[in-house]
Amino acid sequence: DAKTTQPNSMESNEEEPVHLPCNHSTISGTDYIHWYRQLPSQGPEYVIHGLTSNVNNRMASLAIAEDRKSSTLILHRATLRDAAVYYCIPVGFSGGSNYKLTFGKGTLLTVNP
Amino acid sequence: EAGVTQFPSHSVIEKGQTVTLRCDPISGHDNLYWYRRVMGKEIKFLLHFVKESKQDESGMPNNRFLAERTGGTYSTLKVQPAELEDSGVYFCASRRLDGPFYEQYFGPGTRLTVT
Numbered sequence: 380d381a382k383t384t385q386p387n388s389m390e391s392n393e394e395e396p397v398h399l400p401c402n403h404s405t406i407s408g409t410d411y412i413h414w415y416r417q418l419p420s421q422g423p424e425y426v427i428h429g430l431t432s433n434v435n436n437r438m439a440s441l442a443i444a445e446d447r448k449s450s451t452l453i454l455h456r457a458t459l460r461d462a463a464v465y466y467c468i469p470v471g472f473s474g475g476s477n478y479k480l481t482f483g484k485g486t487l488l489t490v491n492p
Numbered sequence: 493e494a495g496v497t498q499f500p501s502h503s504v505i506e507k508g509q510t511v512t513l514r515c516d517p518i519s520g521h522d523n524l525y526w527y528r529r530v531m532g533k534e535i536k537f538l539l540h541f542v543k544e545s546k547q548d549e550s551g552m553p554n555n556r557f558l559a560e561r562t563g564g565t566y567s568t569l570k571v572q573p574a575e576l577e578d579s580g581v582y583f584c585a586s587r588r589l590d591g592p593f594y595e596q597y598f599g600p601g602t603r604l605t606v607t
Contacts, residue, residue: 409592410592411592411593413595420600421600421601422496422583422585422598422599422600422601423535423583423585423596423598424598425595425596425597428593428595430593470592471592477525477540477547477548478523478587478590478591478592478594479525479537479540479548479551480525480527480535480537480585480596481537482527482534482535482536483534484534
Protein backbone atom coordinates (compact mmCIF):
# COMPACT_ATOMS: atom_id res chain seq x y z
CA ASP A 380 0.00 0.00 0.00
CA ALA A 381 1.18 3.50 -0.79
CA LYS A 382 2.26 5.50 2.24
CA THR A 383 0.65 8.88 2.90
CA THR A 384 1.72 11.82 5.03
CA GLN A 385 -0.76 14.37 6.33
CA PRO A 386 -0.47 17.07 8.99
CA ASN A 387 -1.78 15.90 12.33
CA SER A 388 -4.05 18.89 12.70
CA MET A 389 -5.17 22.09 11.05
CA GLU A 390 -7.35 24.97 12.10
CA SER A 391 -9.65 27.19 10.11
CA ASN A 392 -12.25 29.87 10.64
CA GLU A 393 -15.83 29.44 9.56
CA GLU A 394 -16.61 30.70 6.05
CA GLU A 395 -12.94 30.63 5.04
CA PRO A 396 -11.31 28.22 2.56
CA VAL A 397 -9.30 25.27 3.86
CA HIS A 398 -6.51 23.50 2.02
CA LEU A 399 -5.69 20.05 3.41
CA PRO A 400 -2.45 18.62 1.99
CA CYS A 401 -1.42 15.01 1.52
CA ASN A 402 1.87 13.57 0.33
CA HIS A 403 1.73 10.18 -1.38
CA SER A 404 5.07 9.95 -3.13
CA THR A 405 4.97 6.12 -3.44
CA ILE A 406 1.58 6.04 -5.13
CA SER A 407 1.19 3.67 -8.06
CA GLY A 408 0.36 5.07 -11.46
CA THR A 409 -3.03 3.35 -11.39
CA ASP A 410 -4.02 4.31 -7.84
CA TYR A 411 -6.90 6.68 -7.36
CA ILE A 412 -6.61 9.24 -4.59
CA HIS A 413 -9.60 9.09 -2.31
CA TRP A 414 -10.49 11.41 0.53
CA TYR A 415 -12.76 10.39 3.37
CA ARG A 416 -13.65 12.20 6.54
CA GLN A 417 -14.93 11.09 9.90
CA LEU A 418 -17.13 13.39 11.89
CA PRO A 419 -17.27 12.84 15.66
CA SER A 420 -19.09 9.64 16.64
CA GLN A 421 -19.87 8.73 13.04
CA GLY A 422 -18.53 6.33 10.46
CA PRO A 423 -16.15 7.57 7.76
CA GLU A 424 -17.78 9.45 4.91
CA TYR A 425 -16.61 9.63 1.30
CA VAL A 426 -15.62 13.12 0.17
CA ILE A 427 -14.03 12.98 -3.26
CA HIS A 428 -11.56 11.07 -5.42
CA GLY A 429 -9.43 11.61 -8.49
CA LEU A 430 -6.72 10.09 -10.66
CA THR A 431 -4.85 12.82 -12.48
CA SER A 432 -7.11 15.75 -13.17
CA ASN A 433 -8.48 18.14 -10.61
CA VAL A 434 -11.98 17.22 -9.48
CA ASN A 435 -14.91 19.14 -8.07
CA ASN A 436 -18.09 17.98 -6.39
CA ARG A 437 -20.67 19.52 -4.13
CA MET A 438 -18.56 18.90 -1.03
CA ALA A 439 -15.06 19.85 -2.07
CA SER A 440 -12.40 20.15 -4.74
CA LEU A 441 -9.36 17.95 -5.18
CA ALA A 442 -6.19 19.34 -6.67
CA ILE A 443 -3.68 16.69 -7.76
CA ALA A 444 -0.07 17.57 -8.45
CA GLU A 445 1.18 16.92 -11.94
CA ASP A 446 3.63 14.27 -10.69
CA ARG A 447 0.82 12.78 -8.54
CA LYS A 448 3.05 12.70 -5.49
CA SER A 449 0.78 15.00 -3.57
CA SER A 450 -2.76 16.28 -3.53
CA THR A 451 -4.78 18.93 -1.74
CA LEU A 452 -8.36 18.73 -0.59
CA ILE A 453 -10.03 22.13 -0.77
CA LEU A 454 -13.07 23.09 1.24
CA HIS A 455 -14.14 26.37 -0.29
CA ARG A 456 -16.04 27.73 2.70
CA ALA A 457 -15.55 25.81 5.91
CA THR A 458 -18.55 25.35 8.14
CA LEU A 459 -18.71 24.03 11.68
CA ARG A 460 -20.04 20.78 10.27
CA ASP A 461 -16.76 20.29 8.40
CA ALA A 462 -14.88 19.73 11.66
CA ALA A 463 -13.66 16.17 11.28
CA VAL A 464 -10.65 13.94 10.69
CA TYR A 465 -9.77 13.92 6.99
CA TYR A 466 -8.06 10.92 5.43
CA CYS A 467 -6.19 10.77 2.16
CA ILE A 468 -6.18 7.17 0.87
CA PRO A 469 -4.71 5.80 -2.36
CA VAL A 470 -6.92 3.05 -3.74
CA GLY A 471 -5.99 0.96 -6.67
CA PHE A 472 -5.10 -2.24 -8.33
CA SER A 473 -1.76 -2.32 -6.54
CA GLY A 474 -3.54 -3.00 -3.28
CA GLY A 475 -5.29 -6.07 -4.58
CA SER A 476 -8.69 -6.51 -6.14
CA ASN A 477 -10.64 -5.85 -2.98
CA TYR A 478 -9.97 -2.08 -3.09
CA LYS A 479 -9.89 -1.96 0.66
CA LEU A 480 -9.21 1.36 2.36
CA THR A 481 -5.99 1.75 4.33
CA PHE A 482 -6.51 4.55 6.83
CA GLY A 483 -3.65 6.54 8.26
CA LYS A 484 -3.84 8.98 11.14
CA GLY A 485 -5.45 11.69 9.02
CA THR A 486 -5.71 15.41 9.69
CA LEU A 487 -7.93 16.69 12.47
CA LEU A 488 -9.61 19.83 11.17
CA THR A 489 -10.91 22.29 13.73
CA VAL A 490 -13.27 25.01 12.50
CA ASN A 491 -13.62 28.10 14.65
CA PRO A 492 -16.88 30.07 14.64
CA GLU B 493 -32.14 5.02 -0.33
CA ALA B 494 -31.35 3.75 3.15
CA GLY B 495 -27.72 3.86 4.20
CA VAL B 496 -25.61 1.18 5.79
CA THR B 497 -27.01 0.20 9.14
CA GLN B 498 -25.33 -1.57 12.02
CA PHE B 499 -26.71 -3.21 15.11
CA PRO B 500 -26.26 -2.80 17.99
CA SER B 501 -24.86 0.70 18.26
CA HIS B 502 -23.15 -0.22 21.51
CA SER B 503 -22.44 -3.52 23.22
CA VAL B 504 -20.89 -4.10 26.62
CA ILE B 505 -19.90 -7.68 27.42
CA GLU B 506 -17.62 -9.49 29.81
CA LYS B 507 -14.42 -11.16 28.80
CA GLY B 508 -15.13 -14.68 27.59
CA GLN B 509 -18.64 -13.94 26.37
CA THR B 510 -19.82 -14.01 22.79
CA VAL B 511 -21.05 -11.04 20.79
CA THR B 512 -22.53 -10.86 17.32
CA LEU B 513 -22.50 -7.64 15.34
CA ARG B 514 -24.78 -7.14 12.38
CA CYS B 515 -24.41 -5.04 9.26
CA ASP B 516 -27.05 -4.32 6.65
CA PRO B 517 -25.45 -2.87 3.53
CA ILE B 518 -27.12 -0.61 1.04
CA SER B 519 -29.50 -2.67 -1.08
CA GLY B 520 -27.83 -3.94 -4.23
CA HIS B 521 -24.28 -3.50 -2.95
CA ASP B 522 -22.44 -6.74 -3.57
CA ASN B 523 -19.24 -5.62 -1.83
CA LEU B 524 -19.23 -5.52 1.96
CA TYR B 525 -16.32 -4.66 4.20
CA TRP B 526 -15.64 -4.82 7.92
CA TYR B 527 -13.17 -2.46 9.59
CA ARG B 528 -12.40 -1.68 13.18
CA ARG B 529 -10.67 0.93 15.27
CA VAL B 530 -9.25 -0.13 18.57
CA MET B 531 -8.37 2.44 21.21
CA GLY B 532 -5.75 4.90 20.05
CA LYS B 533 -5.14 3.11 16.76
CA GLU B 534 -6.04 3.72 13.17
CA ILE B 535 -9.03 2.21 11.41
CA LYS B 536 -7.99 -1.20 10.11
CA PHE B 537 -9.45 -3.44 7.44
CA LEU B 538 -10.76 -6.79 8.64
CA LEU B 539 -12.34 -8.53 5.65
CA HIS B 540 -14.18 -8.17 2.37
CA PHE B 541 -17.18 -10.02 0.97
CA VAL B 542 -18.39 -10.11 -2.59
CA LYS B 543 -21.96 -11.30 -2.29
CA GLU B 544 -21.72 -14.29 0.06
CA SER B 545 -18.08 -15.10 -0.67
CA LYS B 546 -15.13 -13.98 1.42
CA GLN B 547 -12.68 -12.34 -0.96
CA ASP B 548 -10.08 -11.26 1.55
CA GLU B 549 -9.97 -11.95 5.26
CA SER B 550 -6.34 -11.02 5.72
CA GLY B 551 -7.17 -8.44 8.36
CA MET B 552 -9.02 -10.76 10.73
CA PRO B 553 -6.97 -10.75 13.94
CA ASN B 554 -7.44 -14.40 14.93
CA ASN B 555 -9.83 -17.33 14.83
CA ARG B 556 -12.01 -15.89 17.55
CA PHE B 557 -13.56 -13.73 14.84
CA LEU B 558 -16.04 -15.24 12.41
CA ALA B 559 -17.78 -13.28 9.68
CA GLU B 560 -20.65 -14.52 7.58
CA ARG B 561 -22.84 -13.16 4.86
CA THR B 562 -25.50 -15.72 4.16
CA GLY B 563 -27.46 -15.06 1.00
CA GLY B 564 -25.25 -12.14 0.12
CA THR B 565 -27.36 -9.62 2.00
CA TYR B 566 -26.63 -8.72 5.61
CA SER B 567 -23.46 -9.76 7.36
CA THR B 568 -22.62 -10.77 10.90
CA LEU B 569 -19.34 -10.61 12.75
CA LYS B 570 -19.11 -12.88 15.77
CA VAL B 571 -16.44 -12.63 18.42
CA GLN B 572 -16.13 -15.75 20.55
CA PRO B 573 -14.78 -15.64 23.18
CA ALA B 574 -14.28 -11.90 23.50
CA GLU B 575 -11.05 -10.57 24.96
CA LEU B 576 -10.29 -7.15 26.42
CA GLU B 577 -8.25 -6.15 23.38
CA ASP B 578 -11.30 -6.62 21.15
CA SER B 579 -12.79 -3.41 22.52
CA GLY B 580 -13.19 -0.77 19.87
CA VAL B 581 -15.52 0.48 17.17
CA TYR B 582 -16.44 -1.89 14.37
CA PHE B 583 -17.46 -0.33 11.07
CA CYS B 584 -19.17 -1.90 8.14
CA ALA B 585 -19.03 -0.45 4.64
CA SER B 586 -20.55 -1.38 1.32
CA ARG B 587 -19.80 -0.62 -2.30
CA ARG B 588 -21.97 -1.30 -5.30
CA LEU B 589 -19.54 -1.83 -8.12
CA ASP B 590 -16.04 -3.16 -8.52
CA GLY B 591 -13.06 -0.89 -9.10
CA PRO B 592 -10.86 1.64 -7.31
CA PHE B 593 -12.96 4.54 -8.57
CA TYR B 594 -16.04 3.72 -6.53
CA GLU B 595 -16.59 4.96 -3.02
CA GLN B 596 -17.46 2.97 0.06
CA TYR B 597 -20.44 3.86 2.21
CA PHE B 598 -19.94 3.37 5.92
CA GLY B 599 -22.33 2.60 8.70
CA PRO B 600 -22.26 4.44 12.03
CA GLY B 601 -20.31 1.66 13.71
CA THR B 602 -20.83 -0.60 16.70
CA ARG B 603 -18.91 0.32 19.82
CA LEU B 604 -17.83 -2.86 21.57
CA THR B 605 -16.66 -2.71 25.15
CA VAL B 606 -15.23 -5.87 26.71
CA THR B 607 -14.84 -5.69 30.50
